[in-house]
Amino acid sequence: MEDPTRDPASSFSAGVRRSSGGFRGDEPQLGSRLKRAMRRARVDEAERAEVIATLRGAEMARLEMLRDALEPLLAEAPPEIDLFDVAIMPGEHPRLFIDMIGFVDIAPDRRAYRFVQDTRHGRIALAESESIDAMIDAIADYMAHRLLEREKALAAEVRFDHGAGARRAAWRARLADERRVGAAAAGQSAAAAGEAAFSRAVLAILSFLIEVLGAAAFFMLLAIGGWGAWKAFVAWGAAS
Numbered sequence: 001m002e003d004p005t006r007d008p009a010s011s012f013s014a015g016v017r018r019s020s021g022g023f024r025g026d027e028p029q030l031g032s033r034l035k036r037a038m039r040r041a042r043v044d045e046a047e048r049a050e051v052i053a054t055l056r057g058a059e060m061a062r063l064e065m066l067r068d069a070l071e072p073l074l075a076e077a078p079p080e081i082d083l084f085d086v087a088i089m090p091g092e093h094p095r096l097f098i099d100m101i102g103f104v105d106i107a108p109d110r111r112a113y114r115f116v117q118d119t120r121h122g123r124i125a126l127a128e129s130e131s132i133d134a135m136i137d138a139i140a141d142y143m144a145h146r147l148l149e150r151e152k153a154l155a156a157e158v159r160f161d162h163g164a165g166a167r168r169a170a171w172r173a174r175l176a177d178e179r180r181v182g183a184a185a186a187g188q189s190a191a192a193a194g195e196a197a198f199s200r201a202v203l204a205i206l207s208f209l210i211e212v213l214g215a216a217a218f219f220m221l222l223a224i225g226g227w228g229a230w231k232a233f234v235a236w237g238a239a240s
Helices: 008-075 132-239
Strands: 087-090 096-099 102-106 113-119 122-129
Touching: 008 096, 008 132, 087 113, 087 132, 102 132, 113 132, 122 132
Parallel strands: none
Antiparallel strands: 087 096, 096 102, 102 113, 113 122
């Protein structure tokens, strides 16, 4: 039997609290589940980072072992040739560079060394082995081929220089011949021009003399004619 002294409002509030108590009680449970998931994710990430760091450290150690084993081979290279610069490049995938285009890294199986070269047609694998000795042999062959390519390039440059020198000498000789021919032609032209000028001067002098002599002869004939006419006139006057 309901207590008549109980406040209806308080009874309603208690009922509301009881009816919603299950929802509020689930909030800590959901929050704890998310926190547990976050902790598990952090632990997994830390373990993954630790594994990656461990693997990376192992790769670095193996590459350092290979580099130390390569020192006698590198000591045999000619000291005046700076073609090979062996160094380890750290990173997500560490690499041991032999030169600018060849390097050694660890194969995806994490067990074998892999010797790779960059070419114009892409990246090619030259050798892959778990043995350091096998990798040293492969690197020695690679260094020998690189030295041979360098010698061929130098010989080609020398042949090119000789050929260019011969071509330059031939071009200079041809230019000198053309200049000599041009100078001779210019001399002949000058001589011909001088002869033509002398001929024109002689013709001009002759023309002038002819004109002067012709004028003198004309005036002489005119004078003779006048003198004859005067004598005839005088004779006619004396007769009349």
